[in-house]
Amino acid sequence: MTDIRPLVDADMPALRSLDGWAFGTVVDDVRWRVATAPLERQRQIGAFVDGGLVGHTAAFTQVLTTPGGSVPAAGITWVAVSPAHRRRGVMSTLLHHQLDELHEGGEPVATLWASEPGIYGRFGYGVATRRAAVTAPRGVALGGAPDAGATVVLGEAADQIEACSEVYDRVRALRPGMVSRRVEAWRESSFDDPTAPGPRSSLRCAVAVGPQNQPTGYAWFRTRPNWDGGDPQGTVEVAEILAESPDGYRALLDMVLDLDLMSTVRFWNLPLDHPLLTWTGQTHRLRATLEEQLWVRLVRLDEALAARTYATPIDIVLEVADPACPWNDGRWRVCADHTGATVQRSSDPADLQVTASVLASGYLGDDALHRA
Numbered sequence: 001m002t003d004i005r006p007l008v009d010a011d012m013p014a015l016r017s018l019d020g021w022a023f024g025t026v027v028d029d030v031r032w033r034v035a036t037a038p039l040e041r042q043r044q045i046g047a048f049v050d051g052g053l054v055g056h057t058a059a060f061t062q063v064l065t066t067p068g069g070s071v072p073a074a075g076i077t078w079v080a081v082s083p084a085h086r087r088r089g090v091m092s093t094l095l096h097h098q099l100d101e102l103h104e105g106g107e108p109v110a111t112l113w114a115s116e117p118g119i120y121g122r123f124g125y126g127v128a129t130r131r132a133a134v135t136a137p138r139g140v141a142l143g144g145a146p147d148a149g150a151t152v153v154l155g156e157a158a159d160q161i162e163a164c165s166e167v168y169d170r171v172r173a174l175r176p177g178m179v180s181r182r183v184e185a186w187r188e189s190s191f192d193d194p195t196a197p198g199p200r201s202s203l204r205c206a207v208a209v210g211p212q213n214q215p216t217g218y219a220w221f222r223t224r225p226n227w228d229g230g231d232p233q234g235t236v237e238v239a240e241i242l243a244e245s246p247d248g249y250r251a252l253l254d255m256v257l258d259l260d261l262m263s264t265v266r267f268w269n270l271p272l273d274h275p276l277l278t279w280t281g282q283t284h285r286l287r288a289t290l291e292e293q294l295w296v297r298l299v300r301l302d303e304a305l306a307a308r309t310y311a312t313p314i315d316i317v318l319e320v321a322d323p324a325c326p327w328n329d330g331r332w333r334v335c336a337d338h339t340g341a342t343v344q345r346s347s348d349p350a351d352l353q354v355t356a357s358v359l360a361s362g363y364l365g366d367d368a369l370h371r372a
Contacts, residue, residue: 007044007045007046007053007056018055018056018080022082022083037184038184038185038188039058040058044078047081055080056078057076057077058076059074059075059076059098061107062182063180064111065172065177067176067309067310068338068340070173070307071108071304072108072109073107073179074109074110075179077112079095079119091119096324099325103300107299108303108304109297109298110296110297111179117292120295120297126296126358126366128294128360128361128363130291131269131270131291132272132277133266133269133289134267134276134288134289135288136265136267136285138264138265140286141280142276144279144280144281145279146247147247149250150247152208152255156202157189157220158187158192164205164207164215167215167218167242168181171242171244176308177294190220191203199225203221206221208248210245216244218240218242220238220239223237223262225261232260235265236256236259236262237266238267241270253279295360296360298363301356302344304363305341305343305363312337315334315335316334317332317350317351318332318333318334318352320359324356325356331346333348352369358371
């Protein structure tokens, strides 16, 4: 029998062992402390069989920006099952337990990034945003970009958290799909693992500074030197690049795309409307892969749908199929416009039938509802 309960301090060694088995990771003590710091112990749930930890999931408190508003959200993370207990319903039991807890007293929305995307649709999660992983050659032209009106200040990422978080929060407030970050998450993201393989630089930070001497953008990146036959063939790995204005983006892109001794620049997480993809007149020189980014789950759909605005006035009855969260099942009338929405149970005929995962995909503006 599987026992589900919150983790306590005494369970941490078992969690570390489970993490190694489930994710194939080996981390030292320092890295482990940094990685677990963002977790909220009271929101860590374990699955135990015969007293042993065989599965785990966690949630952390965040805010998700929606079109025209924001909503409290549970950031789901660290979903893991021991290889010896796979395909026995451990993950399903954990995730259903977590959804029940959120319904009873947690946030109306859950979010996650999926390491295995095929898992989460059956629990009512839907792909709400996508990203582009882009490889660019050094010096790719930015002929369609504005002139750079910002200067760039260089430093180490760990020393620039305050400036970067200021920029991030201003951009996040205006961009649906972005989530808030606690200071522990910033520290975890900026941590430089001294045991990482291969020659590489520390995690560096370029801050774009505007005319009023305020930070308007930043780029976190590493460089990996490489010499092939005597020629420099280094790689720039851009962990994050974000700016409030086109001139900030231009200044940052000019720098990371033209570092000495580097031949390739890799961006792993660009939004699909990122300026790099449209400013260059040499799009054919970019190599891009599209991938899922943020998955969203409407736990209490009436509260979730009311936590955003709608560009066009609507009055529609949705019939929602949601076996994982049966409290969402049934018909809902959504009356909304640019000022907000009311969402109530309805007995009227449905205008549209949707699954919970399709509704979640469309929540931030994806065209999933057009395909329903």
